[in-house]
Amino acid sequence: MNYTQAKWEHDEDDLYEPLLSEKDGAEVEIESSLPDELTRDSLDLPELSEPELARHYTRLSQMNYGIDSGPYPLGSCTMKYNPKFTEDVATLPGASVHPDRSEGSVQGTLELLYGLQDYLARIGGMDAVSLQPPAGAAGEFTGILVAKAFHEANGEGDQRTEIIVPDSAHGTNPASAALGGYDVVELPSADDGRVDIEALEAAVGDSTALFMLTNPNTLGLFERDIERIAEIVHEAGGLLYYDGANLNALLGRARPGDMGFDIMHYNVHKTFATPHGGGGPGAGPIGVREKLAEFLPAPRVKKMNGTYERFDPERTIGKVHGFTGNWLVLIKTYAYIARLGDEGLSDASAKAVLNANYLASQIEYDVPFSPFHHEFVASAGDQDAADVAKRMLDYGVHPPTTKWPEIVSEALMTEPTEIENRETLDELADAFNAVIAEDDETLEAAPQKTTAKRIDQASAARNLRLSWHSLDD
Numbered sequence: 001m002n003y004t005q006a007k008w009e010h011d012e013d014d015l016y017e018p019l020l021s022e023k024d025g026a027e028v029e030i031e032s033s034l035p036d037e038l039t040r041d042s043l044d045l046p047e048l049s050e051p052e053l054a055r056h057y058t059r060l061s062q063m064n065y066g067i068d069s070g071p072y073p074l075g076s077c078t079m080k081y082n083p084k085f086t087e088d089v090a091t092l093p094g095a096s097v098h099p100d101r102s103e104g105s106v107q108g109t110l111e112l113l114y115g116l117q118d119y120l121a122r123i124g125g126m127d128a129v130s131l132q133p134p135a136g137a138a139g140e141f142t143g144i145l146v147a148k149a150f151h152e153a154n155g156e157g158d159q160r161t162e163i164i165v166p167d168s169a170h171g172t173n174p175a176s177a178a179l180g181g182y183d184v185v186e187l188p189s190a191d192d193g194r195v196d197i198e199a200l201e202a203a204v205g206d207s208t209a210l211f212m213l214t215n216p217n218t219l220g221l222f223e224r225d226i227e228r229i230a231e232i233v234h235e236a237g238g239l240l241y242y243d244g245a246n247l248n249a250l251l252g253r254a255r256p257g258d259m260g261f262d263i264m265h266y267n268v269h270k271t272f273a274t275p276h277g278g279g280g281p282g283a284g285p286i287g288v289r290e291k292l293a294e295f296l297p298a299p300r301v302k303k304m305n306g307t308y309e310r311f312d313p314e315r316t317i318g319k320v321h322g323f324t325g326n327w328l329v330l331i332k333t334y335a336y337i338a339r340l341g342d343e344g345l346s347d348a349s350a351k352a353v354l355n356a357n358y359l360a361s362q363i364e365y366d367v368p369f370s371p372f373h374h375e376f377v378a379s380a381g382d383q384d385a386a387d388v389a390k391r392m393l394d395y396g397v398h399p400p401t402t403k404w405p406e407i408v409s410e411a412l413m414t415e416p417t418e419i420e421n422r423e424t425l426d427e428l429a430d431a432f433n434a435v436i437a438e439d440d441e442t443l444e445a446a447p448q449k450t451t452a453k454r455i456d457q458a459s460a461a462r463n464l465r466l467s468w469h470s471l472d473d
Contacts, residue, residue, distance in 0.1 A: 063451040065398055071424050073359075075375050075401040075413025076170065076218060078248055078270035085339070086273065086332035095331055099323035103309050110308035113324055114301040116285075116334045123337075123345070124244075124264050125257020126287030130296040131325040136245065137172040138320065139265030139284030140212075142297060144180035145317045146263060146288060147210050147239050149295040153315060156237070160209035164238075166195060168218040168405040170245055182209060189407055193219045193369040200232055208238035214246045215259065218405045218413070220356065220372030222249075230260025239263060239292075247271045248417070249353060249374035252346030262289050268333045275329070283329040299324060349374070351418035355425060359416050362429035364436050368408060375415035377408045378432075385410040386457075387443035388435050394449045395431035 048056075066072070072079035089095070097109050117129040133139040144163070151160045163177035164185045174184045185203055190196035194217065204211070211233045215223045223229060233240045242256040242264035248271050250256075256264050265286045269276040274283065288296060297320045298312035310324070324330075340348065352374040360367050365378040378400075380388045389399030389412075401413035416425060435443070447453060 065393075070397060071416060071420055071428050072398045073400050073414045073416045073428060074398065075377065075415045076245060077276070077401065078245070078267070078415055078417060079276060079398075080248075080270065080273050080417050081419045082273050082275055082332075083336070086335045089335040090328045090331045095328065097327070099327060103307075107308055109327070110301050110310070112334055113330065114303055114308050116330055116337075117301060119334070119337050120266055120285055121287055123251070123255070124242075124247075124266065124287045125255030125259075125261075126264065127257075127290040128293035128296060128300070129285055129287045130300055131283065131285045131330055132297040132319065132321045132323075133265065133284040133286060134321045134326050135282040136265055136267040136269075136284040137176060139267075139286045140172055140176040140241075140243065141179055142284075142317075142320045143241055143263040143265055143286050143288075144176055144182070144210065145320075146286070146292055146295045147241070148180060149315065149317050150239070150292055151209055153295075159206060160238070162207045163209055164200070164203050164211045166213060166217065168193070168407055169212060170214070170218070170243060173212045173243060177210070177212065183207075193217070193221050193407060194223055195225065195229055197225055197228065197232070200229065204232055204236040204238060206237065208233070208236050210239050210241050210263075212241040212243060213261075214243035215256070216246050216249050216373045216375075218246075219369045219377050219407070220246075220249070220375040221369055222373060226259045234260070245270060246374060249349055251349035251352075252342060253349055257287075257289065262292060263287070268329065272333045272336045274332045274336070281326040281329055283326050283333065285325070285330075297321075348418045352415075355416045355418060355420055356414070358422070359414065359425045359428060362426065363432040365412060365432060374417075375413065377405065378412040378414060379408050380410035380412055383410065383436070383440075383443060385412055387440075387446065388412060390454060391435045391438065391443050391446035392431050393447040395434060396449075397428055397431045 067079050067081050094108065097106055103110065113131060116131060120129045121127065130142070133142045148157065151157050161183055162185050163180075163182040164187050165173045165177060166187045167189055174186075177184050187203055188196055188199055190199075195213070200211070211229070213223070213229070215226055217223060230240050239262040240260055242259075242261040244256075244264050244266045247256075247266065251271060263286065265284050266272075268274045268283045268285070276282075286296070294314040295317055296313045298316040298318060299310035300313060301308055301324065302311050337345070356372065356374050356376055360370075360372070360376045360378070363378065365380060367376050367378045369377065380402075385402040388410075389402045392399040399412075400415075402411060404411055404413060416428065420428075445454070
């Protein structure tokens with residue numbers, strides 16, 4: 001392979017050697033370090049017109065299903081529509097700021113970050129916020145590290161070795177706790193689907209570092225005894241952690257900090273309409289009460305004498321991500337909150353609860369736990385929940401989360417969010433009710449109308465193919 005040498009500048013001490021040749025413009029032969037079977041001498045690319053190319057990618061996009069295509073009631077995951085104005089804000093010329101520029105040259109950037117810290121703190125009832133974690137699960141892990149630093153500073157780091165997690169908790173909760181080096185204690189739910197107070201009293205003790213909880217919980221049920229729960233955990237010397245996955249139900253109406261929570265993370269993709277992962281950058285800010293603020297990741301942003309500057313908390317746990325976090329995602333979060341304001345955020349949570357209750361009232365599947373808020377968990381009964389989900393695809397809608405939480409048999413966990421209108425909710429209900437009337441043979445053969453038919457999920461999970469190779473290999 002031939003390369004043409006570009007001109008290289010040398011300093012007086014010749015510290016930088018020419019990459020290819022000392023003679024400008026010389027052509028040199030480069031010997032590839034790649035195996036012969038991975039190299040080629042030529043590449044034939046198809047010659048396509050712009051319409052052909054545009055149609056190709058449009059067809060590919062239509063083969064998939066997304067929130068821009070139709071309703072996406074994936075329970076707990078909160079697949080909320082991403083308004084396009086936030087995307088526009090994130091592409092403004094002023095948003096293209098290198099994160100390592102001097103503070104004096106990025107006062108607008110720092111002002112926005114400072115404002116977002118304040119927004120989130122007020123929404124959650126927290127005293128301090130870090131914007132650094134790049135996802136909800138990363139926020140969980142960061143919160144656990146903050147709790148660990150707190151206990152270590154109090155001389156109890158070796159003593160407090162356990163984190164209590166409800167049996168209905170998100171799977172990331174026990175995973176984050178274990179990753180943080182803690183023993184996970186699973187707490188069984190009471191018969192009403194909420195925290196079993198007697199079981200909690202028996203579980204907490206001198207070894208308790210943290211109790212992780214979301215409110216409303218995974219069944220959509222509000223923990224009515226939350227103040228008593230906080231009291232039990234605090235009396236044992238533990239901290240109470242709020243998993244922000246279900247903050248959509250409380251937005252503008254109730255605050256975790258007022259309930260007694262010490263640490264929380266915010267899923268901005270669930271609550272504030274930023275993109276929901278897919279392998280790309282996200283954001284999972286965490287908030288804490290005052291006694292934990294000095295342990296937050298560095299840097300944070302503060303305002304001093306009318307200017308904004310970065311600073312490291314006194315006993316910071318260090319960095320969990322680059323700079324102050326994923327800046328463009330945080331811009332979208334700020335824009336969404338600023339545009340909706342207090343009234344709009346309260347309206348969003350009200351409609352989320354209304355939509356969930358309306359949809360549940362229109363479907364024929366049993367919903368064993370109520371009253372619920374932003375989401376509900378129905379039971380598929382004698383049907384297989386996974387088959388129900390696959391068959392719903394044939395009716396042109398995305399199915400709910402299935403098989404979880406396990407407290408409900410053949411669970412169909414459903415969250416329509418606040419974005420859907422009554423007509424769309426009726427379409428979802430029609431799909432549920434059509435499937436409940438169908439026989440097992442029909443369900444087991446579904447889906448039939450999608451680009452990809454039924455896949456063997458068990459084999460796909462057990463026989464991983466993490467890189468591309470031909471089927472003949």
